[in-house]
Each structure stands twice: as structure tokens, then as C-alpha cells.
Amino acid sequence: MSALQDFWRWRRRDTVLAIGALTLVALFPLAISNPLDAKLDFAIYAVAYSIFALGLNIVVGFAGLLDLGYVAFYAIGAYSVGWFASDHFAYINHGKGIHIGVSGLASTLAGIHFNFLLLVVAAMIIAAVLGTLIGLPTLRLRGDYIAIVTLAFGEIIGTIAFNGDSIKAGRYTLTEGPTAISPVDQPQIPGFSQLDSATSLRGYFWLGLAMAIIVLIVNRSLRDSRLGRAWIAVREDEVAAASMGVPLVRTKLLAYAVGAALGGAAGAFLGSYTNSISSDQFVFSFSIFILAAVILGGLGSIWGVVLGAVVLAFIERYFIPDVLDKINIQNKIGLHFAFADLGFGIFGFLLVIMMILRPEGLFPERRRKIELTESATADESLYEVRA
Amino acid sequence: MLLALPVRYVIGDLVTKGSLVSLGNIFVAGISNGAIWALVALGYTLVYGIIELINFAHGDVFMIGSFASYGFFGTVGLTLATGALGLVGGLVLTLLVAMLTCGALNVMIERVAYRPLRNAPKLAPLITAVGFSFILEDVGQLWLGGSQHGVPDLIRGQAHLFTVFGISIDREDVLAVGVTIPLVILLTGFVARSRLGKAMRATAQDPEAARLMGINVDGTISLTFLIGGLLAGAGGLVYALYQTNIWYFQGFRAGLIAFTAAVMGGIGNLRGAVLGGFIIGIIQQLSDNRIGAEWTPVIVFSYLILIMTFRPQGLLGEEIREAG
Numbered sequence: 001m002s003a004l005q006d007f008w009r010w011r012r013r014d015t016v017l018a019i020g021a022l023t024l025v026a027l028f029p030l031a032i033s034n035p036l037d038a039k040l041d042f043a044i045y046a047v048a049y050s051i052f053a054l055g056l057n058i059v060v061g062f063a064g065l066l067d068l069g070y071v072a073f074y075a076i077g078a079y080s081v082g083w084f085a086s087d088h089f090a091y092i093n094h095g096k097g098i099h100i101g102v103s104g105l106a107s108t109l110a111g112i113h114f115n116f117l118l119l120v121v122a123a124m125i126i127a128a129v130l131g132t133l134i135g136l137p138t139l140r141l142r143g144d145y146i147a148i149v150t151l152a153f154g155e156i157i158g159t160i161a162f163n164g165d166s167i168k169a170g171r172y173t174l175t176e177g178p179t180a181i182s183p184v185d186q187p188q189i190p191g192f193s194q195l196d197s198a199t200s201l202r203g204y205f206w207l208g209l210a211m212a213i214i215v216l217i218v219n220r221s222l223r224d225s226r227l228g229r230a231w232i233a234v235r236e237d238e239v240a241a242a243s244m245g246v247p248l249v250r251t252k253l254l255a256y257a258v259g260a261a262l263g264g265a266a267g268a269f270l271g272s273y274t275n276s277i278s279s280d281q282f283v284f285s286f287s288i289f290i291l292a293a294v295i296l297g298g299l300g301s302i303w304g305v306v307l308g309a310v311v312l313a314f315i316e317r318y319f320i321p322d323v324l325d326k327i328n329i330q331n332k333i334g335l336h337f338a339f340a341d342l343g344f345g346i347f348g349f350l351l352v353i354m355m356i357l358r359p360e361g362l363f364p365e366r367r368r369k370i371e372l373t374e375s376a377t378a379d380e381s382l383y384e385v386r387a
Numbered sequence: 388m389l390l391a392l393p394v395r396y397v398i399g400d401l402v403t404k405g406s407l408v409s410l411g412n413i414f415v416a417g418i419s420n421g422a423i424w425a426l427v428a429l430g431y432t433l434v435y436g437i438i439e440l441i442n443f444a445h446g447d448v449f450m451i452g453s454f455a456s457y458g459f460f461g462t463v464g465l466t467l468a469t470g471a472l473g474l475v476g477g478l479v480l481t482l483l484v485a486m487l488t489c490g491a492l493n494v495m496i497e498r499v500a501y502r503p504l505r506n507a508p509k510l511a512p513l514i515t516a517v518g519f520s521f522i523l524e525d526v527g528q529l530w531l532g533g534s535q536h537g538v539p540d541l542i543r544g545q546a547h548l549f550t551v552f553g554i555s556i557d558r559e560d561v562l563a564v565g566v567t568i569p570l571v572i573l574l575t576g577f578v579a580r581s582r583l584g585k586a587m588r589a590t591a592q593d594p595e596a597a598r599l600m601g602i603n604v605d606g607t608i609s610l611t612f613l614i615g616g617l618l619a620g621a622g623g624l625v626y627a628l629y630q631t632n633i634w635y636f637q638g639f640r641a642g643l644i645a646f647t648a649a650v651m652g653g654i655g656n657l658r659g660a661v662l663g664g665f666i667i668g669i670i671q672q673l674s675d676n677r678i679g680a681e682w683t684p685v686i687v688f689s690y691l692i693l694i695m696t697f698r699p700q701g702l703l704g705e706e707i708r709e710a711g
Contacts (some may be wrong), residue, residue, distance in 0.1 A: 066510070137696045144441060148650045149695050152688035159684045166681075284593070284643065288443075288517050290705025295510045344528075352500050355515045359507030 026209055035200035042318040044201060047208035048270045049309035053293040054215050054302065055262025060291065061300035061365070062228060062237030063255035066147040068287050069134065070153025073127045073260045075161050075282040077267020082181035082277035087111035091171055104194055106185040114274065116187035120211075123264035130157075131260025135253045139143035154287055161279040175279060182276030196219075197275065204273050209329060212306075215262055219302050222258070231255055232300075297352055298361025309361050311354075320346055411554035413672045419563035421668020423629065426622030427645035428652070428660040429574065430615030436655035437591045437611045439509070443516040444496055447523035448489050448616055452623020453633045454530055454645030455488040456481050457538050467539055473543060478624075482566070482573060483502075486620035493616025494609050502605065520639075535634045538627045553614055559629045566625050569660075570618060575657055577614075587611055591655070644671075645665015647691050653701025662702060666690075 032039055052074065059067045084090055090110045092098060099107045101115030114122070126173040134153045138146045158165070164175025175181065186195045187207060221230045230251045233241035242248050271277050291313065297308020301309045354362075400410050427449050432443045460466075465477040500515035546558050578584035589597040590607045598604050626641070627633050648667045652659025667687055674686040694702065 060510075087650055141695060142699070142701045144435070144439070144654070145650060145695060145699060145701075147441065148647060151643075152615045152647070152691050156685050156688050159682070160501055163681050286637075292514050295508075295514050299508065299510060312620060342525055342529075344521045345525030348518040348525070351518030351521070352515045355511050355518065356500070356503050359504050361508075 018142060020261075022209075022213060026206065029205050031203040035202055037201075038318065038322050040201040040205055042313060044204050045270075045317045046310045046313035047205065047212045047311045048266055048273070049290065049293060050212050051208075051215050051266035051269070052263055052290045052304045053297065053309040054190070054212075054219050054306040055259045055266065056290050057259075057294050057300065057302070057305045058219065058222070058231070058262070059255050059259035060294055061305065062223060062231040064231075064233065065138070065252065065255060066144060066150070067256075067259070068147045068151035068284075068291065070150075070259075070263055070290050071282050071284065072130065072134070072154045072157040072287040073263025074267040074270065074286060075157050076127045076130055076260075077123040077264040077269075078271030078274075078281065079161070079175060079181075080119050080126060080264070080279045081184050081268050081271040082175070084112045084114045084119055084122060085116070085185040085272070086113075086181055086183065086277075088176075088181050089172055101190075102185065102188060104188070106188070113185055116185075116189065116268075119266045119272075120265050124261040124376055127264025127267070128257040128261040131256040131263075132253050134260075135256035139252060151284070151287070153228055154284060158279065158282045158284070161282050164279065175277075178279050180276035180278035182278075184272060184275055184277065184302055186275070188274050197273065208269055208273075211265060215265070216302065216306070218262075223302065227251070227254060235300075280291040292351060296351070296358075296361060297362040301361065301363050301365035304361050304363030304365065308361070311362070315347060315350055393673065396673070398613065406553065408553040411552065413676050415554055415556060415560055415670060417669030417672035418628070418665055419560040419668070420672060421648075421665035422563040422567035423622050423664075423670055424616045424641070424645050424648050425664030426570065426625070427641055427679060428648040428664045429571070429657060431642075431646050431649040432652075432657060432660040433611050433615045435507040435649065436651055437587060437608055438501070438505075438512075438513050440501065440516065441646065442615075443501075443642065444519040445493075445615065445619060446524060446638035446640075446645065447520045447527070448493050448496070448638070449619040449623050449641055449645075450633075450635060450638030451492060451523060452485045452489045452528055452620040453627040453637065454527055454623075454635075455620070455634060456485045456624040456627045457531075457536070459484045460539065460541065465539075465541055469541070478541070478628075482621060482624050485624045486617040488614045489620030489623065490616035493612040493619070494692050497609060497612040502608075503622070520642075524635050524638070527638075531633070531635065533635065535632050538631045540628075540631045542628055563625050563629055566621055569626045570621055571657075571661055574614065574618070577659065584608070611618055623676065644687070647679035647687065650692055651694055651701055653703040656701065656703045659701055666702075 028043060029035075029040055052070070055073070059065050059070075080246050085106070085108050087097075089112050092110075092112060095110050097110040097113060099113045101118060102113045106113045134150060138149050141149060150188060161175050162177055165173045165177035167174040186197060187204075188194050189207065192203070195207065197204060230241065230246045233244065234244050234248065234251055234382070236246065241251075274281070290309075293308040293312045294305045295308070296311065297306065298304025324346070396410060397407065400407055427446065430445045430448075431442060434440055434445070441663060460477075463477045463480060465474065465481070469477065496519050500519050503514045504512045504515060513615045542558050542562060548556050548558050548561060550556065578587060586597070586602045586607045587610065589600065589602055590604050594604050597607070622641075626637070644667055645664065648663035649660045650663070651666060652661070652663030654660075667690075670687055670690055671683050674680075674683040
């Protein structure tokens with residue numbers, strides 16, 4: 001009984017802390033006077049990567065299926081924006097375009113123009129269908145064989161995106177390949193003013209943060225749901241889970257589908273923000289980057305992967321390009337090189353260091369921590385029984 | 388449909404051209420390309436077999452092998468004008484240097500990035516591997532710059548050597564196969580027969596039990612990385628001479644393909660890795676010549692998914708986990 005009370009008290013403290021932290025984060029843009037500051041750019045990437053990481057965490061962290069092709073869903077999300085919020089299909093409806101839920105400039109342009117919220121829904125549906133398809137051939141596979149099949153799908157999607165300018169249907173190409181589909185519409189959220197990255201980045205940050213918070217809540221409730229427990233059971237021991245009546249096929253496919261849908265949503269957001277959808281973005285290193293955020297943060301731990309994503313976004317978008325080059329330490333000690341050339345190497349070095357210092361991740365999942373100390377508790381209870 | 392594709396080409400060629408020479412040439416090019424992938428794939432499969440780690444840095448170790456070979460050409464003064472005897476001697480020397488460089492590098496990486504994580508969660512060393520891959524790519528970029536770098540065509544690789552059934556065999560084909568096959572035979576013999584090979588197999592099967600039997604597990608793992616690195620170094624030299632173009636990013640592609648080859652053949656299985664390397668080499672050449680080079684990754688990975696769907700254990704299965 002007291003354990004239950006403890007649990008609720010703990011739970012409430014956790015919620016209060018979370019709300020406090022998120023409020024502080026939401027106020028962050030106001031603390032920066034320049035609405036186009038590089039710190040805001042970093043913050044937008046941080047929330048976008050957080051959504052990606054939370055999505056991948058469902059597949060890798062909860063269900064224990066190593067996915068090395070997560071970039072596929074970034075591509076799907078971004079291309080949903082490219083297809084349905086730009087003049088890519090310029091001749092549609094006799095050049096007048098199709099407009100749903102958009103006003104202002106976007107409603108006057110040729111091509112298909114959907115409202116951002118519709119784009120997110122479309123991206124999530126397409127990604128979820130694709131995620132299920134990717135999941136199908138991996139069902140019979142075990143361990144790292146799953147990794148290579150997901151990797152293969154990621155590469156196939158990336159290659160199709162790259163060669164998409166030669167896939168034609170009538171007057172339209174599938175993608176523009178390495179030359180980007182650009183510009184795309186800037187999001188319009190009903191009840192808010194039109195976002196414009198040319199004048200202020202704050203709106204993008206708040207939009208991304210709102211999406212991240214929704215995803216965070218979804219992730220939390222999923223983890224504590226029947227489905228979430230099934231995922232963790234499959235992760236811990238597939239055979240045992242199956243014999244306890246967990247439907248393996250449905251459980252695994254749902255993990256892929258949900259993870260993919262979140263990736264699609266994040267892709268739609270990031271695609272809108274970067275304002276150009278080019279195949280160069282959809283490379284294997286992106287899958288690895290998000291996976292690194294998940295593992296670095298703490299596999300399966302919701303706050304951990306958010307932290308991991310923020311840390312990596314900080315290193316990639318702010319620390320290496322902005323901070324290191326300004327200190328100019330290399331010239332002071334008599335060496336002459338630009339840190340920008342070393343970006344990859346520094347990133348790799350920091351990955352190695354952080355992983356060796358915190359092999360369990362920055363913020364390990366509570367359940368995992370319990371498992372790691374399980375043997376000690378097991379001995380204790382055994383002792384009690386004997387006594 | 389994909390499985391029928393090669394058959395379609397055979398029949399199509401017989402009907403339209405009346406001979407299989409053009410397919411034969413593709414096949415030979417595929418074999419010699421595949422030989423390079425096989426050398427790299429062996430490194431993946433050895434390491435995976437023994438510590439169940441996808442060693443993402445391995446492709447970049449291979450890249451360093453190419454770079455070290457290129458650098459050493461200059462050191463020993465190998466140029467296009469070098470005579471035959473000097474050339475062979477110089478190349479053998481370069482081969483040794485490239486192999487030792489990569490072997491030492493691989494052992495160092497294991498010591499620094501994987502050994503401290505031996506008891507950590509399974510995916511932690513995956514990330515340090517990625518970290519080292521980035522570091523090595525950066526080293527490569529600083530070494531020879533960010534674009535493709537030409538290598539002197541020392542062996543005049545395209546020079547025709549002899550003809551079998553109308554299929555022309557070039558010098559580069561002989562080089563690739565001539566380096567790979569002896570190394571593979573040597574390696575499988577070592578793993579299957581020698582005392583250290585036995586220790587490797589034992590460690591792969593059960594590190595704890597191996598330790599109890601008095602096997603130096605850490606030493607055995609280092610040895611595995613050494614062998615993987617030696618093979619990657621050899622692959623690096625062959626690649627440099629074969630492609631006559633090297634760049635810092637080559638290891639990434641090669642690593643992806645070689646890892647795919649290792650999985651296709653059944654990861655942990657030495658013969659499987661070599662078989663997978665050859666198969667992927669042939670598929671690539673076929674696709675490059677008949678479908679279009681830009682679609683080759685799609686074709687290769689589609690074959691992989693197909694094979695995984697019907698043989699989840701890879702082609703040569705896991706009946707016996709050699710070298711782990």
C-alpha cells in the first residue's frame with residue numbers, strides 16, 4: 001500500500017518537474033533578443049531531433065528491434081511537404097492548383113497546397129504504411145539481421161529519392177533528386193499568424209515544441225499501456241512473450257508503424273523548416289545520428305532520448321559551427337586549421353568519449369536500471385524465503 | 388522477378404547476340420570487384436562472430452588501407468616507369484605496410500573504443516564504432532582532401548592478359564583474385580586448424596567458458612581485430628590499384644556493401660562472407676551495365692531483402708559458427 005502511495009507521490013513530482021522544465025524551455029526564445037539567432041536554429045533542430053528520437057525509441061528502445069533505416073521516414077515526411085505544399089505538381093487543375101486550408105500567398109500559387117496539419121497527418125499515414133511494409137520481411141529475422149534489412153530499405157528509399165528526377169509520370173517527376181524541391185509553404189496553424197522563417201524563428205520553435213510535447217505524452221502513455229508492456233516483453237524475451245499470449249506479428253508491426261508515423265511527422269516539420277527538400281538530406285548518416293541520440297540518451301528512456309537528441313543537436317548545430325570557431329583556440333596555441341573541417345572528427349570523438357563515460361546512456365531507463373541490479377534483489381528475496 | 392533477371396539476361400543475350408561473352412565479361416568484373424568486398428566482409432564477419440558487434444569503423448579502416456598504400460607508393464618511389472621486378476617487389480612491400488597499418492589501427496580501435504564497453508549494453512559499442520568511423524573519415528579528409536584522388540595506374544590494370552572462351556581477363560582481375568584467394572585460404576586454414584584459431588572459435592561460442600579453460604579472451608579478441616584489419620589493408624591496396632581513385636568516403640560505401648555481403652552469406656560464417664562478396668560484386672556489375680549504375684544500390688539491397696526473406700539465416704546459414 002505504501003509502495004503504491006510512494007509511486008503516486010513520485011509520479012506527481014515527476015509531472016510537476018516535467019511541466020516546470022517544459023515551461024522554461026517554452027520561454028527560451030523570449031530570452032534571445034534576435035529572432036533569427038543561431039541559438040534558435042539549434043533549438044528548432046533540437047525539438048525536431050527529439051521527435052525523431054522518440055519515434056525511433058519506440059522501435060529500438062521499447063520493442064528492441066534495431067532499425068538502421070529510420071531516415072526513410074524523414075524522407076517520407078519531408079516529401080509529403082514537398083509534394084503537397086509546393087508548386088511541384090505545377091500543372092494540376094489546369095495550373096490553378098489545389099488548395100486546402102491555406103490562405104494568403106500559398107493560396108494563390110499553382111500546385112498542391114495543403115495546410116500544415118493535413119501534411120503532418122498525411123506524412124504520418126504514408127510513413128506508417130511504409131513502416132509496416134518494412135517490418136514485414138523482418139518478422140522472421142532475429143537480432144542484427146533486422147538491422148541490415150531496415151538499413152537496406154533506408155538505402156533504397158534514399159536512392160529512389162536521389163534518382164527520383166528520372167522517374168516520370170506524365171509531366172511530373174517523383175522528386176527533384178539532389179536539386180531541391182524549393183520553396184515549400186511555411187506552416188499556417190489555424191488561430192495563429194503565418195510562420196515566416198525570414199523574420200522570426202520563434203514560431204517554428206513553438207510549433208516544434210508543441211509537436212514534441214504531444215509526442216512525449218503519446219510515448220509515455222504508450223509505454224505504460226498494454227501495447228507498451230507487450231513491446232518490452234518482446235524485447236526482453238520473444239519466446240516467453242509469445243507463450244504468454246503476446247501476438248508477436250501485431251506487436252512488432254505496430255512498433256514499426258508507430259515509430260514510422262512519428263518519424264514522418266518530424267520529417268514534415270523539419271522539411272517545412274529547411275524549406276527545401278533535397279535527396280542529399282536522406283542519407284544513412286541521418287539514421288545513425290538519430291540512433292546515436294537514442295543510445296546516448298539511454299535506450300528506452302523517454303527523457304533520456306530527448307536529452308540525447310538535444311545534446312547531439314547542440315554539438316552538431318551550435319557547438320561545432322559556432323562556439324569552437326569563435327574561441328579560435330587553435331591559433332592561440334600556434335596551430336592553423338578550421339574547426340569546421342574537423343566537424344565530423346570532433347563529433348565522432350565526443351561520441352566515443354560520452355559513450356565510454358556513460359555506457360548506459362546519459363539517463364538510463366528506470367526499468368533497465370532495475371534489471372541491471374536484479375541479481376542483488378533476487379538474492380535478498382531468496383534469503384527471506386529461507387528465513 | 389529479381390531472381391529471374393539474370394536468367395532473362397542469359398536467354399536475351401543468347402537470342403540477340405548469340406553468345407554469352409558480354410555477360411562473361413560482366414561476370415569476371417563482378418568476381419574481381421567481389422574479391423575486394425570479400426576481403427572487407429571477412430573483417431565484419433570475424434568481429435561480429437566473436438563479439439556480436441557491427442564494426443562500423445571497419446569500412447574506414449579499409450579506406451585508411453587505400454590511403455596508406457597510396458602514401459607508400461611515393462615513399463618507395465613506385466611510379467609508372469618502375470620496371471617489372473621493382474614493381475612486384477614494391478607492391479609486395481606496400482601490401483605488407485597497408486596490412487600492418489590497418490591491423491594495428493583495428494587493434495588500437497578495439498582497445499580504446501570497444502574493450503571498455505565489454506560489459507555495457509549491447510548497442511553502446513555500436514555508437515563508439517560510429518564515432519571512430521567519423522574520426523577516420525576526418526583523418527582521410529585532412530590527408531588527401533575532400534574529393535576523389537587519382538592513384539597512378541601502376542599495374543596498367545586494364546591491360547589485357549589472356550582470353551578464356553572469348554572472355555578477356557585483365558591484369559586487375561588477376562590482381563584482385565590473386566590477392567584474395569590465398570589470403571582467404573590462409574585465414575580459413577588458420578581459424579580451422581591452428582591453436583589460436585581454436586581459441587577464437589571457443590571465445591566466439593562462449594567467452595566465459597573459454598576464459599575458464601585458460602584462454603586469454605582479450606588477447607583472442609585483439610587477434611581477431613588484427614586479422615580483420617590485415618585483410619582490410621590488403622583490400623585497401625587492391626581497391627586503390629583496381630579503381631585508381633580513392634577518397635575519404637570510399638570506406639562508407641564499401642563498408643555498407645561488405646557488411647551486406649557478410650549478412651547475405653550468413654554473418655559469422657567465413658565462407659559465407661566470401662560468397663556474399665562475390666555475389667554482390669556480380670550483381671553490382673550486372674546492374675551497372677544493364678540497368679544503370681544509379682540504380683545499383685536499389686538492386687543490391689532488393690536482392691538482400693529477398694534473400695533474407697527466404698533464408699533468414701543468410702545463404703550459408705548458421706549450422707556451424709566458424710570463427711564464431
